[in-house]
Amino acid sequence: MTATPRLTRDDVAHVANLARLTLTDDELDAFTGQLADVLDHAADLEALDLDDVSPMANPFPLVNVLRADEPGHDDVRAEILAAAPSVEDGQFRVPPVLGEAP
Amino acid sequence: MSARSTAAAVRAGERSARSVVEEHLAVIDSHEGEIHAFNLVLADEALTRADDLDRRIADGEDPGPLAGVPVALKDNLCTRGIDTTCGSRILEGWRPPYDATVVERLAGAGAVVIGKTNLDEFAMGSSTENSAFGPTRNPLDTSRVPGGSSGGSAAAVAAGFAPLALGSDTGGSIRQPAALCGTVGVKPTYGRVSRYGLVAFGSSLDQIGPFANSVEDAALLLEVIGGHDPRDSTSIPEASPDLLGGLEQGVEGLRIGLISELMGGPDQAASVEGIADDVRARVEQAAEALAAAGATVEHASVPSTIYGLSAYYLIAPAEASSNLARFDGVRFGLRVDADTAAEMNTATRTAGFGDEVKRRIMLGTYALSAGYYDAYYGKSQKVRTLIQQDFARAYESFDLLLSPTAPTTAFPLGDKTGDPMLMYLNDVCTIPSNLAGHPSMSVPFGSGDDGLPVGVQVLAPALAEATMFRAAAVLEEAAP
Numbered sequence: 001m002t003a004t005p006r007l008t009r010d011d012v013a014h015v016a017n018l019a020r021l022t023l024t025d026d027e028l029d030a031f032t033g034q035l036a037d038v039l040d041h042a043a044d045l046e047a048l049d050l051d052d053v054s055p056m057a058n059p060f061p062l063v064n065v066l067r068a069d070e071p072g073h074d075d076v077r078a079e080i081l082a083a084a085p086s087v088e089d090g091q092f093r094v095p096p097v098l099g100e101a102p
Numbered sequence: 103m104s105a106r107s108t109a110a111a112v113r114a115g116e117r118s119a120r121s122v123v124e125e126h127l128a129v130i131d132s133h134e135g136e137i138h139a140f141n142l143v144l145a146d147e148a149l150t151r152a153d154d155l156d157r158r159i160a161d162g163e164d165p166g167p168l169a170g171v172p173v174a175l176k177d178n179l180c181t182r183g184i185d186t187t188c189g190s191r192i193l194e195g196w197r198p199p200y201d202a203t204v205v206e207r208l209a210g211a212g213a214v215v216i217g218k219t220n221l222d223e224f225a226m227g228s229s230t231e232n233s234a235f236g237p238t239r240n241p242l243d244t245s246r247v248p249g250g251s252s253g254g255s256a257a258a259v260a261a262g263f264a265p266l267a268l269g270s271d272t273g274g275s276i277r278q279p280a281a282l283c284g285t286v287g288v289k290p291t292y293g294r295v296s297r298y299g300l301v302a303f304g305s306s307l308d309q310i311g312p313f314a315n316s317v318e319d320a321a322l323l324l325e326v327i328g329g330h331d332p333r334d335s336t337s338i339p340e341a342s343p344d345l346l347g348g349l350e351q352g353v354e355g356l357r358i359g360l361i362s363e364l365m366g367g368p369d370q371a372a373s374v375e376g377i378a379d380d381v382r383a384r385v386e387q388a389a390e391a392l393a394a395a396g397a398t399v400e401h402a403s404v405p406s407t408i409y410g411l412s413a414y415y416l417i418a419p420a421e422a423s424s425n426l427a428r429f430d431g432v433r434f435g436l437r438v439d440a441d442t443a444a445e446m447n448t449a450t451r452t453a454g455f456g457d458e459v460k461r462r463i464m465l466g467t468y469a470l471s472a473g474y475y476d477a478y479y480g481k482s483q484k485v486r487t488l489i490q491q492d493f494a495r496a497y498e499s500f501d502l503l504l505s506p507t508a509p510t511t512a513f514p515l516g517d518k519t520g521d522p523m524l525m526y527l528n529d530v531c532t533i534p535s536n537l538a539g540h541p542s543m544s545v546p547f548g549s550g551d552d553g554l555p556v557g558v559q560v561l562a563p564a565l566a567e568a569t570m571f572r573a574a575a576v577l578e579e580a581a582p
Contacts, residue, residue: 012464019423019467020430020444021460022452035465037523042412045481048488055483056490058306058336059292059539060564065335079199085437092432097443 007036105171105265105319109212112170115159119152119170123214126172130217130263138238139248139257141177142185143217148172151214165212168326172216173208174258174267178225179310180299181205181215188301189223189233192454193435202299203334204268204310204327211326216264219254223456224426225275225303227251228528231519232458239515240283242554246512249279249528252313256283259313266323267313272304273414274508274532276311277544281507281557284546286320286574287313289532291564292539293338295324296331302425304418305336307536317545317574321345324567338565345571353395353576356569359402359500360389361561364531366509374408374530376509380550385506388547388558391580392504392573402503404496406488410533413485415526416469416478417537422459423466429454461522490538497563502573505531507544507557531559541567545574548582 012032016023023031077090086093103111111117127145134140155165175181178188180198182205187193201209208215222232230238230253238253240246241261248257252269256279259267269276271289280287288311295310302308312323328342365385366377393399431437431450438449455463469478496503508528518525535542541564544557558577562570 007468011468015464015468015471016460018471019460019463020448020451021455021463022448023460027457031461031464034461034522035468037521038415038465038526039468039478041523042416042478042482045409045412045485048406048409048485050481050484050488053484053487055480056486057483059490059537060336060338062336065332067332076199080433083196083199083434085431085435094432094443095439095441095446 007032007039104316105168105314106322108265109167109169109171112155112159113164119155119214120149122170123148123152123172123216126216126262126264129261133241133261134263136239136244137241137257137261138236139219139254139261139263140174140217141187141189141220141235141254144184144215148214148216155212155214167211167322168208169212171213171266172264173213174217174219174255174264175205175215176221176252176255176267176269177218178221178270178301179205179268180301181218185218186301187235188225189221189235190454190456190459191234191436192429192450196435198299200299203296203331205299207327217258219252219258219267221254222251223459224301224422225251225270225272226422226458226462228274228278228525229518230254230279231515232456234456237515240512242284243512245514246554247282247515249282249508249512251275253279255313256280256285256287259283259285259315265315266319268310268327269313270300270308270310271536272307272418273536274529276313277532277542277557277559278508278528280313280544281555282512284555285313285315286317286543286545287311288320288324288543289535289541290324290328290567291338291541293336294328294541294567296334296337298331298333304421305425306421307418317571317578318346318349320543321349321571343567345568348568348572349575351572353392353397353573356397356501356573357499358389358392358397358399358573359496359503360385360399361404361407361503361505362401363404363407364505372405372408376527376530377506378510378550381506381508381510381556384548384550384556385504385558387582388577389504392576395576395580397573402496402500404492404503404534406485406492407534409485410489410537411526411530413482414529414533414537415465416482417486419462419466420469420479421466423463423470426459426463458522486537489534493534493538493540493563501569503561505559505561507531507559511550511552511554511556535561540564541570543570543574545577546581547577
């Protein structure tokens with residue numbers, strides 16, 4: 001990745017924000033060095049000529065898998081809601097997504 | 103006593119399932135304090151289950167090929183109504199509403215789940231030091247790590263807590279701890295074992311597989327858990343392979359290649375670094391043993407395997423960053439309250455994930471982000487194709503391949519925790535099989551200079567587990 005500059009503290013702060021993580025200043029310093037080490041190691045891939053190689057997302061060709069359309073009854077709603085941190089009227093309760101709390 | 107003979111005795115009514123379970127619970131009572139293999143020991147549940155099996159046997163029923171055999175489950179396999187933590191604070195107290203397919207199959211075979219084993223958080227690590235619930239120690243030397251991420255399962259089998267255990271292997275997480283604890287560990291072909299109910303890490307790499315104290319017991323367990331499952335869209339639509347039937351066939355006439363690039367010796371021009379001399383010597387000795395048993399053994403070249411580590415540590419984090427987005431404090435596990443949903447998501451993830459998980463999530467997010475996708479994730483996916491092509495070429499000349507499982511024997515706790523890249527190098531020999539989707543397994547073969555076990559890795563092409571197990575059985579027999 002010769003064209004790619006070494007990972008910076010700002011890059012890590014940006015990525016942490018995208019990943020919904022808050023880092024302290026000390027963590028930001030430590031993670032920046034550690035992640036840059038991994039990316040530096042990956043620079044060995046630069047040696048490869050990959051222009052004519054197709055990318056592989058899965059070991060075997062993926063095909064659409066369909067099941068028989070048979071009606072069934074598999075009601076685990078109560079169990080799923082029981083495992084949630086907060087529930088109201090049979091639904092997951094979360095803090096306001098937009099605007100003020102009601 | 104092996105799992106196979108225990109099950110035979112229980113099925114024949116020669117010994118009770120309760121006595122088998124009590125015996126193992128007693129070993130756990132004596133030694134679990136120093137090992138910490140388990141996040142949860144299911145003593146009461148196991149005894150209740152054993153009594154039920156004994157009643158059924160008394161009534162003339164046959165519970166199946168694992169009747170009364172205790173099995174330890176890695177704590178990232180969902181068990182209905184029983185805590186499944188993934189070694190993470192973010193799932194502490196969560197009880198899944200369903201069983202993983204492998205858990206159902208164990209139940210259908212008469213096995214007894216004896217506990218949930220410790221792991222690196224979300225299976226990310228090579229030493230089981232990344233668990234939020236403290237490290238597991240190697241039963242053979244408690245100052246050393248058991249390997250990881252399935253270190254609890256490997257330790258449970260090595261310590262005699264259970265004759266069988268299940269782990270998951272994304273880049274070596276079954277084979278490497280098996281090698282470090284002196285047990286057999288198998289990563290099956292991708293799609294051979296259903297991933298339904300395995301908490302996802304790297305979905306295109308993850309595979310569940312067995313730990314055992316013998317090749318035969320590992321074969322028995324894989325036969326039980328393998329085979330098509332309509333609930334996993336990547337499940338291979340074939341029945342579970344017959345492994346026990348061919349176990350005694352030997353390796354006469356098989357062509358076996360020693361992978362030059364994974365031996366790290368001074369003679370090898372392009373090879374991975376860090377393979378210890380004592381490990382290499384054992385693998386060479388294993389190759390000689392296979393030759394003595396009638397196989398044709400030669401050096402094989404799989405050139406792009408040396409790029410596996412770099413590709414893996416971009417692909418697996420990329421998939422993990424996507425898979426772990428679901429832990430947002432809404433539907434399960436931990437929630438840290440805040441004024442808005444976005445702040446709650448961030449506060450929950452920040453408090454709930456450990457450092458290694460945060461590192462991988464950020465690395466993966468970066469590798470997938472605008473401007474870097476082609477340079478990192480896209481390039482790694484192409485390397486994956488190269489590795490699969492190189493393996494395909496090697497398998498034109500060879501039936502099986504051979505390499506070390508791990509570069510060294512078990513290392514001291516704390517040795518590599520400060521340097522993630524150093525820790526990642528543990529996976530250098532195991533990663534290529536995950537990237538290609540191929541099966542491979544670790545078989546104990548003597549010890550290193552420090553007296554700790556060395557594992558030899560047997561690699562096979564997709565779906566060739568039966569041939570792989572034949573070579574493993576020969577190595578087990580010949581092991582010094």
